[in-house]
């Protein structure tokens with residue numbers, strides 16, 4: 445699975461601020477390393493399965509919140 449350069453034709457334009465790429469129907473190809481506007485499940489260029497949802501974004505946010513809480517709860521030793 446390699447990039448054949450076809451994906452450039454489907455390259456997605458960066459959406460206006462406040463709207464996520466995945467939300468606006470854009471999909472990410474890991475092989476071509478590009479965001480494309482494409483209705484299919486697989487990349488029209490390399491044929492690799494496209495990612496249409498952000499990976500574990502909720503989990504990451506939760507983890508960050510937890511870490512911030514831990515930092516805040518540590519008493520200052522001075």
Ligand SMILES: [Zn+2]
Pocket residue numbers: 446447448449450451452475476489490
């Ligand atoms: Zn490609």
Ligand SMILES: [Zn+2]
Pocket residue numbers: 447451473474475476477487488489490491492
């Ligand atoms: Zn691709």
